[in-house]
Amino acid sequence: MHFSSKSRNSLSFSRFESDKKPSLTRQMAEVENMNSVPASEDTEYGFKRPEMYSTNIANSITSYGRHVFVLYKTPEAWPSHVEEQGLPQRFATLLNDRKSDLLVQTKLNVCEGGGSDGDVLLFPDMIRYKGVKDTDVEGFVEDVLVNGKASSSGSQEDISGTFVFVCTHTSRDKRCGVCGPVILERFQKEIGSRGLSDQITLKRCSHVGQHKYAGNLIIFSPDSVGKITGNWYGYVTPDDVPELLDQHIAKGEIIQRIWRGQMGLSEAEAEKMITNGNKEESKGFTGGCCKGTKGVSCCQEETPKPEPIKKEGRKCTIWFQPLDKEEFYIGAAVVGAIATIAMAYTFFRRSG
Structure with a gap:
């Protein structure tokens, strides 16, 4: 991912969920039904709340190299700590137990199942593992995340295109519950009007950390040279969605004013990207963080302190x-x- 104005010749994507993916009309109807928050709450939890844009969020994620998404139920059914139940709990526990053995620093999130509960998405590997069961998780972690091999249980398939994960985890923080569905609805409308519904996969996901930066989302997509990058955005509003589609997804260019960081970058590399993009010097950041089972978390830590x-x-x-x-x-x-x-x-x- 870069900051230049050079664009790619075309978007090359493929459908992720053919038969199981609901129609655009149905998706929009589901989001509209979900988005029933009174307008009066916008100033407290939505895009008009005082904390919006109050903090420089550039480089506000910890460095990591792999992201695991477990498909599990729907946001409406998730408790505040969804990583403490069912299949997500099994993954969280084992990732914590084997964290010193993992090939790279790994983050875990849950996303809506959509009839495919138990499937696992792996980025930047761009692989979907189908029907992973509780009894398969130990072998999965050992084979895939520790030894870098194919999983010995379940089938797998390569995936391609762009994946957008929008945090709508309202039981964890209401700001995510208010902002996320509205952003998702705008994405769906823009994707439909541009004829990209077969090229971009939208998923509602669990809390990604730093509630105060809502709307929060993560985009996994090819950059200008085809490398898969995972870029985090915060303070996103519905008005930012067209630019995210036109600039980030279509051209592989970072939108600096709402950029939080990128998977695979060290802190020094992220700072270099900010400098090259004429971003003002970071003044630090604050905010809450969630802690999962046995300390495993997908969240960005609170204000970093100097290492002793x-x-x-x-x-x-x-x-x-x-x-x-x-x-x-x-x-x-x-x-x-x-x-x-x-x-x-x-x-x-x-x-x-």
Whole structure:
């Protein structure tokens, strides 16, 4: 993914769910029925809430290299911590137990099943594993996520095209529940009017972290050279959807003002992308985070703190935090004042 204006010649996608995918009319009807939040709540939970655009969100996701989506029921049936029940719980537990063995840092989310509960989507691998059962998860994690091999249980198929996951996890945070369905509806209308319904797959997904950035979404799509990237966006509104389709999906260009980060990038690489895109320097970020079973989480951590610097001696270990600029100046002023008093006192004694 890049920041230039170079566009791809064409969009090359394929249908993801042929027989099981509902018609566009039916999808829109489902979203409209779901989107029954009173307009008065828009200022508290929706796009008019005061916190919108209050924080620079660039580079606000932790570095990771793989994303697992488990198809499981619908958002209406998800509890606040959907990773604590059924198949998602099995995945969360094993990913936590084997986290030191995983090939790359891996995130886990749940997305709506749509009649395909138990299927698993893997990005950037672009593979769909069908009908994974509770008893298959241990072998799946061992084969696919630890050893990088094909799963020994269940069938699999390659997938292609663009996948858009919109957070609509209202039982976790109402901001996601208010903003997500409206964004999803706009996507469906734009996709339908552009004739892209066979080329882009839309899915409602569980909480992705940082509630305050709602609307939150993740787009997995080929960049200008065909590499699959997973880009996170926050503070998304329905008015941003046409630009996401025209600029990000069609041209492979980042929309900087609402960009949170990209799967596969280190912090340094993400900062370089921001700099190259003339993005203003990040001033940090704040916000809540969810914690899943045994600490496994798909969420971005809260405000990052400086890593303590470890100094080792022969028999002891000292941990300290580096002083910031203000603390340094205050300390220097105090030391200077003490030195001045000491010199004055010495002079007074000598002269007396």
